[in-house]
Amino acid sequence: MTVHDLWAGLSRAEIADRRARNAPRWQRRWREGGGRDGRQRKASYKEAQKAQALLDDAAQLEQPRARRIMRESVTVRTLIDRHLATKADRSEGTLRDYDAQARHVNDAFGDRVASTLEATEVATWAARSGVAARSRKKQVELLRAAYRRGARDGLVDVDPTHDIVVSLGYKEVSYLSSEELVAVLAAARDDVDRALLGVMGRMGLRQGEATSLRVRDLANGALSVTTSGAASDRTKTRAGTRVLPVSASLLPLLESLARDRDPSAWLFESPRRPGHPVGESYAKGALLRAITAANIGRAHPIQHLTPHGLRHTFAAIALGELHYDLVTVSRALGHARPSITLDRYGHLSRSGLGDLMSAMDLAVGTAASIGDI
Template sequence: MWRARYRDENGKEHARHFKLKRDAQRWLDEQTAAIVTGQYADPVAGKITWTRWVELWRDRQTWADGTRDAATTACKSVPWGDRALKSIRPSDVQSWVRAEQRRGLKPSTIKTRLNYVSMAFRAAAADKRIATNPAEGVSAPRQRRAAAAMQLLTPEQVRAALDVAGIFRPFVAVCAFAGLRLGEAAGLRVRDVDFLRRTIRVEQQVQGSTIKEAKIVPPKYGQERTIPVPDELITILAAHLAEHGGSGDDLLFRNQLGRMWNRNSAGEEWRRIREAAGLGDVTLHDCRHSYASSLIASGCDVVTVQHALGHAQPSITLNTYAHLWPSAEDKTRAAAAEFARTVLDSADPARTEGTKAQVRSSAHR
């Protein structure tokens, strides 16, 4: 037997026995090369199970509760929970992705889950528990383009929704005319509305899908913001307060039982509204998309739309709404058309006078 041994970066000795010298030397060369190139992973550390590693990795993150829950759901959905971390291969990850697709999960959901799983593997590689991330390069199902997947409500559809919304009318209005997310609208306080300056301040949101889970947390990405809003929305909110009362830190919107709206209760109310208004399968979040579309159609730039929507980066705004901005071809055509109108309109008086002179001359003859 041949015994090959080496010491890792921490001075810990590792050894294996081989029947052939060349096998021992090959293994030793592989381990030495991995240490030199920074790709070394402790073989003992890689024996930890996937489930245990995810627990350790998740508990040291500074995530919001929603992010933590999403990561937990994603990492529990894999079939290799009891296996050693170092035994998981790219083929295992790709097979899991295909299985999720066969279950009927949306491509966007699968992509989100794959991202969290990849993050866990990447952290394990950084911690020298595995040499590489087996989820790297694994492809998720193709998603529909934003232009095809996004549903925008027409003015007539928004009006129809508001007409049948009842107590939920002001809630729908702040989503459609201020672009608030569901949780941000649910978390609005009376003092967040400045009726004199016609602005809404977003400083918090309701997170959670049920009465038991719902709680007040900072807005998504921590993006507190002040949104200029139209007089029409201010009028709707003023009438709402006059009827239902409230002041200061009181929540602006509450349901029929006096409780704050959560994701489930607001979603159920919206489904009632869209059925009554005949809106098909549009979501309350589509009101926010429609608001963004109105800003873009009015000529607002990317940064303006980003700030209004509370996106952390302009790239998020572009990735979501790039198809709504005019293309270079559209801008070129519009600019040329404006120039042509200016030239031709300025020539019209002279052309008109010339035509009149010709008519008079013909009459005299």
């Protein structure tokens, strides 16, 4: 029983051709029964399935030597491919991002035997210059997830990414205060602009989520967010699919916009291209017009920001002014995990600590009263 590389000895061009066709690369051969009289059997595996071929071989042989050979043959690329195969149900945009980060990891370590990669090598690579910190962080996290999955599957013993952290540093995100948001919405050119800016600034929708809303998504006083836009029929993550109650002040605008229209029509339809949703430039223009109009006569002008800044505005108001908890705000934003909300907006909730301590005093008493018990 052996595992053979069907691409061995081929030129780079021939390997590239087979890779493009997703042709089988590994072939496991064995005989049923004992001796030379046993029937010869074969099983072929794709390029990313070498580890699986060796796992099958080891399971059938039940020999320690086979498992040792398997561990000595698994590459970093194999671990990455196995991990990404479990993410096939993510949105198109997320998958493109995974593939882009995987290319950088594979360029650096793809052909390395996974068990030979050392922590110092990974740390040096993670600290390299010329690459944005957020990209380096994503690449390290992808490599870490692949190694952890490999460890669970028995393919590797040690995770060389352990304790390696890429610091993003603190960067203040532009957003509006509640008073400024009210002024901007009031200064919008018309109810269409006001409703579009409202679902982003007052409900936290991403720009793509807002512009890809259909009339049918508004029902029973709530908005169903089911797609992230950008030609995708899904949201960015599973958590992105959500139903959000519409505030009493925003609901009449949306209901007026949807009234007597085909349920499949775009809620925010392009005025220049009937049958198409408004584009990115429209949202930018609507926000620019509204801020410019709101600044007329203001002693302290409102800063200009991108449409995505309205989503930050929602988070800032919810956490910093209303003191809502991170879990609730995370659900409203459609983040995959509350830790994402904490990482990006946690600093905004610090103003709520005083209220927390005061509430704790009311609940359990002051220090003096506790001492009297």
